[in-house]
Amino acid sequence: MKSAERPLDIVSTKRPPFSYGAGSPLPHGVHLHKGGVNFALFSRHAVKVWLLLFEDINAVEPFQVIELDPRQHKTGDMWHIVVEGAGRGLVYAYRVDGPVAPERGHRFDSRRILIDPYATALTSPPHWDFMGFSANQDHSPDWRQPALVKGLVTANGFDWEDDRPLYHPWSDLVIYETHVRGLTIHPSSGTKLAGSYLGVIDKIPYLKQLGITAVEFMPLQEFNPHETTLVNPETGQRLSNYWGYNTIGFFAPYEGYGTRLYPGCQVDEFKTMVKALHKAGIEVLLDVVFNHTAEGDETGPTLSFRGLDNSIYYILEEDKRRYKNYSGCGNTINCNHPVVRNFILDCLRYWVVEMHVDGFRFDLASILGRDRNGNLIPNPPLLEQIAEDPILRDVKLIAEAWDAGGAYLVGRFPGERWSEWNGLYRDDVRRYWRGDAGLAGAFASRLCGSADIYEHSGKAPINSINFVTCHDGFTLNDLVSYTHKHNLANGENNRDGSDGNFSANYGVEGPTDDAHINRLRLRQMKNFMATLLVSRGVPMILGGDEFCRTQHGNNNAYCQDNAISWFDWSLADQNQEFLEFVRDMIAFRRRHPVLTSERFYKPEDVSWFNPAGWMPDWHTESAIGCHIHAAETGERQLCLLSNPLPHAVSFLLPHAPGGCRWTKKVDTSAGQPFDVCQPGHGLPLHHESSLLVRDRSLVVLVAERG
Template structure:
């Protein structure tokens, strides 16, 4: 049979066209917005970000420009860069949840960029940042999602501005998307596979009266426009420039083999409660976009921030889907971490429901199939779903891992079993639901809480700079200062603190599951004991890169750990360990006391030995896996470990020992000293050693 070859055209870049917002046509722009209860709709056009009044007002004709609950108007002659607001007239009836304000200038819920800031007001009218008409075209030069398997991921949580804004960063574009590009060589040298960016959705820089915020939301968990990258992180202040700069950053990170995960905040907005301003959603269809109390004048508040987004309403659910697809296909984002994701599990009445439509649909969405989806599986109203959030498409921030790892290394009695469970991948949480170890995003620190350095330097939080009399922030930190609160010039204490940092980073990077580091922990970044630096847009939060030079020993240690993890499938299996012996008597994991005997899991003792067998050829076709021996001593005294009899016939070489000083603390080439022939090894207090079978 004669086969005919079909000639294909060069691949075109896939983009996701939004059905709402400002849609660019051949000779103008279509503006589309949803409002069920509005009686009038207007489009306000501006020439400049500093305009306090529009240069043109266009009225939507309800007979010609309204289709059901959709208002749509085409304006010929407009170009990308055009500035605009919506304005809606309707009932102001808080008892029914309706909060229309005919004078309010409204941010388009689908705005792709904002420009300017809140302008000073003398007439009581709030003038928020202006929306920008954006052309999504960008030369991606063939860039695609990297599709790194999540089981092979090493995530690095960072704040775009804080990453390079300190004068020590040495970049030409500090505090910006372009500044991140300049630091890519460092990220690549560290070995991380993904950066998880704290919120880049638009959020307020100034308050609604145009004043500098008394306590700025530096972290960005105060969303104002879900489709728009934050203008404050753009170096070029031209309206819409943040769109191009953000795409340049993603493209450059991908070229370096680094994925981009966004921390998204679909649980609340900056409009706040009944006392908050009308900026967007409130002035278009308040009862649809927010969960309201039975007395509709008031807002349900599962976020702790004044309101809760009504994520399981069909209209809002559609918006969230379009938003996720917009970031994935127009910005090439590789994944999302959903802040306070348990709110997404609540129905329109606020009740937690099984198989919530939004959570289930995100996991099944075909346009999101290449992305990683990660839940912060709790909210501010008591829901705690760690281990039970979503299906096997969802991974979770494992808060249990954080607490158990901290407790063990602090030396809390009775934590040996908990540590073993977390080190093994948290099967107690994820195996019952049929989810793999990579469902657990393991972390010991995050943006929320102490840095790693502060975790071993402070017993108490020191948040007075936040202006809330030290009432804010978690009081239960599982931290220890080892005799001095804060910085010390005592070498013995500082050496012990460094050892503890190495212990926790080693545990994190050698655990089954997916590790997440926090930017700067690898060179002892400090927030001076502040464990809730959400409002600190200053040196408390910014990375001081001078610490990079001061802590090269620790950076070398972390680099070697990350590389070991990448090379050793033994510590990143895709299925749970069983502990079942194989044909030669070895189990994939075995636990022993310091004497090399069976562990008494009910004992308050802390030292423990973990023996990990290399994966089988079926599990590891590359044959790279090695047998790994871990000895952990979180007690306050030294401990002599006896190697289990089953392992004494092997030749063991040191990979790392946190009690030793650099360069003898870690051997990146796995060529460290052999285990003593006696089969015993002594570790001082608060230390950990790892050997690899040769």
């Protein structure tokens, strides 16, 4: 018999088939149940569902295909079955048939092999570009396809010991944004488990010494790393989905960050990583992508949701054939459909309860506030449910408060519990230190927690996640080394990535041997980092910035799984001065709780002045001073002097409180050990009424008893 003529449900016969029963419609997904495994799958418009069972993770053909009988295997919109005698390690997938009617939003295709949206682990070949599709005349799957991604039954038997959520106050957070693979995959990382969850554990002492209290991991829910067809024109090598912002398995930790020692080990190894981070006092935050999926637009692959119930899971255009695209990635998840809302809530609860995650950063979170037609709505039910959910009540919620559809909601994101990536902080601080005119007022607001953005909506400084750099854009080193992006290696002719970087190269584009330029670049990096760490709000550091990691001017390295993106740990030795500066500034912040207060400064707490000692003209002046009286705590007073100008400026100093004198503790223009002085050290200003602040530098004075 020719392969094209094989029966619809051809199976392997290596093992005897399982017996099965009706099963239960809840809970969703797969669960061990009384000596078997219960499967429950949502599909409102399906007319047929097949459960495919495979011998092992390498099997291409299923050894058993069970067609679910709606009379006993369907309750409402839930298809369910219990497979007797099955257990952990069972490999499975689905096929689903239903209307082929794009004009009504239905895109069922019984030839497609579908991933369970609730699968807690996936098993995939090295290249999973093909999903069991064929053009056979009988519309059967073609099992000869070389790749097949399947679900894996897991069990909750991990020994968490006494692990509990850390519940760090927002005021104690210093967030480190990083990439699981990129953190340790470079040969310089010194770990035998490079690029893995377990490899992260080897860097915990480093993170602890740096002063990090929370790690924010870029997406690690299952995605297809090989989905891009772009090629690096410089090397001819095919590019990859390195960042992972194209999720397909929302409950499943990415298999590629596991050691593959046994099927599903990625689940246990993720938990092992979380437990180790918690023991070190470091919280775990996940970057989650609930705004779109890896299925793309109408020309994209059918992997899961599209083949299960396209019209439910996605926001469609009026003609129902095309997808509304508020994500910039081809489709938009229908987040405020009740079924999809429950899916997202179930997913978040799973990561908190079973995986012990401490919080989430929601990518393009404004999409979570759009209704089924794509319109922004007041008090979006999903956002309110996440904030008020009893299980999620104490986890940290961070929104990227914008989307690709123009919904920029920084300062206006719904809900008091939601903190936000403060994009205005990034832009204003960059422009101020670059020397742009008229930025003093905005800079002052950012230092004080961005009350102009958040106070009107009843929020506080801790709702502002302050950052100068993040994964999306230049690294800190590149911010002061490149005026223009250099993204040719991405294969898009330098069209991708933002053009609004507010960067400067100070005379030479890229690396230089010019000592003067390199000193200026170092000073500017110190200015950015010092500003971040003396600002009220929650500081977030891009991983590797503390030792001057470079992407060689690439500001959109989403597809670069190579040295462009990887952490070269030899830079930590080469740039030890800056690394120690960052470490010391984090410690300085911790020694002065006035900088981390969870409320805005009151008028009596802060006095602003220009170099002459008068109230600044916020529209024309750039060099400004800030006297922090710290009235709320009675702690030592601070004086910040910032000069973004290309020449030195002399500041008339405010009077130190009675019995105290000003001591210079931070000076970004100085070298070690005077850039950040240790406790008990510093340059005392005995009788000086003024202080010369060098060009492009920041000075912090502390009032100490003489």
